């Protein structure tokens with residue numbers, strides 16, 4: 471489980487410092503998401519949970535007539551995103567997207583790369599997003615499919631000490647909270663024409679001159695290994711680090727460390743009628 475407090479604290483700080491590595495990890499998914507977004511109309515675009523802003527900036531660069539607002543709950547990530555672009559048609563805003571509303575024009579297109587699975591009350595959040603949007607607004611986002619289809623997640627879980635049983639609340643936030651399309655339908659009450667496209671991609675943990683070092687640096691700061699390592703004593707940490715290194719080396723192929731990963735691209739239309 472990763473909640474709003476985590477994103478506003480340690481987790482958000484780590485993502486802000488590691489944005490090059492997290493962008494690399496999504497590098498094979500992003501073109502699929504951008505191609506889906508490119509097929510959608512929309513001039514007032516909001517990127518939900520924009521993080522360090524790669525998706526917002528990429529869309530703003532290709533749609534110069536549009537305004538793109540990246541909304542994120544983490545101050546650190548918004549500050550990082552602001553340093554990355556001087557484009558006049560993109561801006562970044564610190565806010566809880568589940569309660570956000572526009573200052574002026576209503577959005578006609580929401581986009582998100584893995585930023586919509588962390589709302590404490592997703593049906594209320596998606597109802598709000600529909601309510602504050604233009605009639606028939608569209609949404610396009612990516613999210614992980616189930617852990618068993620994401621080898622990076624099962625491989626890491628296998629070498630970490632057992633954790634507390636997964637949260638049982640119906641809408642517990644987390645990276646796999648939107649793995650099940652039926653659950654997404656429940657969360658997106660008030661949205662119609664839901665479409666799910668599966669995308670299999672390589673989650674690139676390390677590339678460049680030192681792919682093994684890059685992957686170790688990523689896993690030490692981001693994701694399940696990072697939170698486990700933070701809480702282990704010295705001996706256990708060394709043991710996990712050693713096994714992590716073996717895992718990473720085993721996944722080094724053609725100069726990069728990568729793991730099979732699986733996502734949904736989800737699109738839908740707002741059913742909300744303003745007024």
Ligand SMILES: C[S@@+](CC[C@H](N)C(=O)[O-])C[C@H]1O[C@@H](n2cnc3c(N)ncnc32)[C@H](O)[C@@H]1O
Pocket residue numbers: 473474477478482485492493496518519520521522523524525541542543544547565566567568582583584585586588589
């Ligand atoms: C997995 S990260 C993805 C970040 C970014 N979209 C990317 O692709 O690099 C999830 C993002 O959602 C943001 N987030 C979580 N809950 C949020 C909320 N209630 N409102 C706005 N942003 C939120 C986090 O701060 C984080 O930046």
